[in-house]
Amino acid sequence: MIYRLFPNPELELATAPASRERLVERGFERAYENAQEIGSDTVIQHIQAIRLGGRGGAAFPTARKWLSVKNEAESIKYVVMNADESEPGTFKDRELLLRDPLGPLTGLLIAASAVGAQQAYVYVRGEYRDVEIRIQEAITVLAEAGWIGPGKVSIDVRRGAGAYIAGEETALFNSIEGYRPEPRVKPPYPTAQGLFHKPTLIQNVETLANIALLFAHDVDWFRAVGTDATPGTKLVALSGHVANPGVYEVPFGIELGALIGDGQYGGGTGTGRPLKAVLMGGAAGTFITPQEAFEARLDYPDLAKFGAGVGSGAIMLFDSTADLGRILTGLARFFADESCGQCVPCRIGTKRILELLETQRLWDRRADLKDLATAMTDASICGLGQTAANALVSAMNRPSLWNEPAAL
């Protein structure tokens, strides 16, 4: 077991998650001061040196984002922590914020000073009431430490109202501004025109926690685990037919087979039946076969070989009794329910896919489905519509999962 993003068990027992002691013991106080001292250019160089990518799913290079916002000439800028985690099978930000909220918030404050923002927002999923309370407690600790308050950065918490789409960064800005959470067309990118049309840095909870860790230690410490391509650790959420469901911190590069089968992690299906399929990266992710899963490692270049990605770190397991058609219908219903309805390919496309699955005409209609999925991926405004058919297409491209003779 490795403890970096999560505090080690002794510390977790000895200190409250939102407490001054935790702030000091975890090195976050050192991180905050260290980052102030070395200045924003060096801060961004260090982030570049650890090759940090966004941990929300898209893995965009963090240093590039920070540099873009920093270089904007506007006097008003914003930083936002995206804690609107809402995808089926994804629950790692919740765990992280409940167990160690000061890490992500320290990262948020470091981000604010590095890019020159005076106002920070935390956008937290509406259903995560317990998380919101924990964040408020942590903000109080930071205020007592003198890091936030008048003349310094202020942090406001905004709660979502139950829409998955509000986690899309530009929809999230609309939601904070009081509008319907509909994604905006990019460009302009958030780094140039984001929240209130000002340059905005928006990062996932886990990304910001990594920032706090980096400056609590140093580049070499950070790079000591993980792979060359992706140093550090990842929070993965195991669910489905798995003996030990939950959130685990693992180094990048760990064998997926170990993650699934090893007793200290998943511990196998736990049903006594063999594994049938693995959904990597959540509802918008990729189905892989057990053979693929046992060859792959948890890293971007490695998973790319199977057309998959790390995504948000959600890994869902299904044993031999799983009815793939029903699972895909559930995922399709999720996207049809959560589409905002703004653009035609997603608004009607998600509905038609759901209908095809419900009437079990998937394989008769494979040519139509392929065109529809391609149009949705190509022409939808945002990531929701662009990835809504991913899991379905990946499953149909693996005929062995269905005992079908040919792929989509």
Add this chain to the structure above:
Amino acid sequence: MLHLTIDGVSINVPAGTTVLEAARGMGEYVPTLCWHPNLTPANACRACVVEIEGSRALVSSCSRQAEDGMVVKTKTERVHNARQVIAELLTSTNNTASAGDLQELVSHTAANTLRFAGGETWEQPLRDDNNLFVRNYDACILCYRCVEACGVDVQNTFAIAVAGRGFDAHIDTGFDRPLPESDCVFCGNCVEVCPTGALLDKKEYELRQSGRWEEQDITTTRTTCSYCGVGCELELHVMDNQVVKVTSPEDNPITHGMLCVKGRYGYEYVQVHEDITEPAP
């Protein structure tokens, strides 16, 4: 000037030109459903998508500004597939009988209107709750034009907005109130910009229903609105020597095609022939 390449042809356009304007300017066919020359692009219909080198997904050309060195392709297989599927999805959902632009997209992409049909549609009763226009939402493709015309783009009344989500997203007056109970001021600018006939003047609707609307018999006469000092330019659409509709030219620099309730609907007085000879009792 910006220098870009569209379908292999290099052209120069002034800064601020959209990719749509640039492509149409050189004679390319780029369909649009939600785009309107006098409204902010809504980016909703996605029919205008093109391929731009360096972009993973297709790009809506109506809102994308041309950039120096941009390489645009408007005729690729991906572009064709996206447009065809969009036409097929809309025809599987909506009544397209009076949606001219959509019908053109269907024929241009050789869309199979039955391909995705058979599922849930937008069939619903006509909303006929006032004397000036009717709302026939089974023809609504959710282009957002009416919302924009009612909002910051023209009228600043905000009587309507999109409500619901996914397939249930729809134009709403607020809890689906009848229009007279909503904030609507009946300027009819939503009717003016509607591309599918989902919103229709009551007069036109009634004439069409009774089979008396003869497009070829209608003549238009330009005049000036007599109600106030602004002097908006009007186009009177006249059939059988009766005004049946009033619009304003889309390219008029004052109105941009938009009018108020009096200019658009207050025309009955010109065709009342009983002279008033005594004061009302």
